[in-house]
Amino acid sequence: MSKNTLFWFRRDLRLHDNAGLYQALKAGKPVIPIFIFDTNILDKLAEKQDRRVEFIHRAIGALQTELVALGSSLVVKYGTPEAIIPQLLDKYDVEAIYTNHDYELYGQHRDAMVQEYLQSEGVEFYTFKDQVIFEKDEVLSNTKTPYTVFTPYSRKWKEKLTDFYTKPYPTEKYFQHFAQISPVEVPSLESMGFVATGISFPAREVRDSIIQKYAENRDFPAISGTSRLSVHLRFGTLSIRALVKTAQRLSETWLNELIWRDFYFNILHHFPYIGEGHAFRKEYDSITWRNNPVEFEAWCKGKTGYPIVDAGMRELNATGFMHNRVRMIVASFLTKHLLIDWRWGEAYFAQKLLDFDFAANNGGWQWASGSGCDAAPYFRVFNPTLQTQKFDKQLEYIKKWVSELNTLSYPQPIVNHEFARKRVLDAYQKALKKE
Structure with a gap:
């Protein structure tokens, strides 16, 4: 009886033009597609109405529909890869696992651990750029x-x-190599401790x-x-x-x-040290941040008294999306106007953004704070009023998200722009002179 190959879906939730899947199917052995809802990641999520988990769950459902139509099934598990992979090897008589590269530090650590285990079991592990x-x-x-x-x-x-x-990658040429197995039930969001939000996601x-x-x-x-x-x-x-x-x-x-x-x-x-919380330009780790928790909370909730900043934060909180120009404005405001550590903002975006990706999120925050590669110079401080005049002159975007604008219930500005600008330049100069 022919041994099986597993294809492990991760950040590649599609059947078409998928590098690792193509290589697995082309190899000619029956391919059993798997997905693991990784509790090493999920257990760290504070929000149980997590839009990203819901997005993944829907994408998994769509994949399952396609695979069932091909006479196959996605095998979906909930747990840690280190616990699930041995179970799958036992059950399916596996000779190789195929997947695509993961570039984040956790993903690399996980894959190294899995590879070491598979080697001890005589099972091949192949990963591809996708x-x-x-x-x-x-x-x-x-x-x-x-x-x-x-x-x-x-x-x-x-x-x-x-x-x-x-x-x-013309995967469809080899779809006949998917293992012919009965449909396997996909765990519900609720069974994993998550709650559906029912929001609509951007079109593909x-x-x-x-x-x-x-x-x-x-x-x-x-x-x-x-x-x-x-x-x-x-x-x-x-x-x-x-x-x-x-x-x-x-x-x-x-x-x-x-x-x-x-x-x-x-x-x-x-420069993997950026994945461990360090500034790309290490001298910027010397900055003395104010890190006022009350002001941080006002920024998170979109109640700073700066309408463009507040609109951006409210859009993020409500939808998991924020326009890229506005991302720059709110990030500059947090780090420069409030002198709050960019890592606080990075972590908040990591919690809220539907499209959160560590490398791009870290890059964007370090750019805004001046500490990153190819970053805006530290003395460049976005003026939210001028940004509004340039990019939302008619206040259309602002009014959509800040309905109480120009009423007594809208807060006064949390800090004066000119005062904040002088304060941040002074703080950065002091820190950078020490180096």
Whole structure:
């Protein structure tokens, strides 16, 4: 009797154009697809109405429907990979596990542990590049060092890009190699201790016209000028290769946004200390933050008295999404106006963002605070009033989220802009002079 192969879905929740799945199916042994709701991750989530868990659960349901139509089934488990994998080996007579690379520190630690165990059992473990175009050492400077500035990185990235890197993996050619097994029940959200929110998620398709006009519309939060595809990229319900091909056809500016994503994965790979809570530019770890908990709470709830900041935070809390221009404004406000450690903001976004991705979230927060690679200089302090005049002049976005604007119930500004600017420049200068 033929031994089986397992394909382990993680951040790649699709059957089509999936690198690791293609390799598993092409190898010719019966492929049993698996997904593990990893309690090492889930147990750390404070919010039981977690939109991301719900998104994953729905994506798993969609995958299951496709697999059942092919006479197969997804085997979905709830627990730790270190407990589940041995059970699956016992049950299915497995000779190899295939999956796609994970770049986050926990994922790398988990995969190393799983690989060590599989080796002891004589089971092969194969992982493949799927969620980025270029990874690890694929884009280096002429001196073979990692880029820490985006523009030269993106230039080299584009030089290196050929059709080979965007060619889809034709998994459907080998769908007959899925193991023919009876449908396996998917655990409900409730059985895992989570509660459905019932919210609607961004569509997996975006109109060409939005991408074509992306460069002119992307900074205006009242306009539907962005793709809203980030959550699909985060969980792999869309292929990065397909999106890069769309960007090549329609918008250089949108392509650059996809390259930023690769860039931040590249930074995490080469400078793993950022995954342990350190500033990319280590001298910025010397800053003395005020970290006022009352002011932090006001920022979290969107009650700072700065309408553009409050609108952004309320949008995030209500939907799990925040417009990218507004992300920069609220991050600058927290770190520069309130002198609150960027790590507090990073952790709050990690809790709330539907598209939360460690590398990009960390990169964005460090950029805003001045401590990151290719960051805004520390003395650049966004003026929320000027940002509003430039990007939401008619207050359309603000009024959507701050309904009590211009009433007595709306709070006074939490801090004076000029005062805050002088205070933060003084704090940064003192810290950076010590180095």
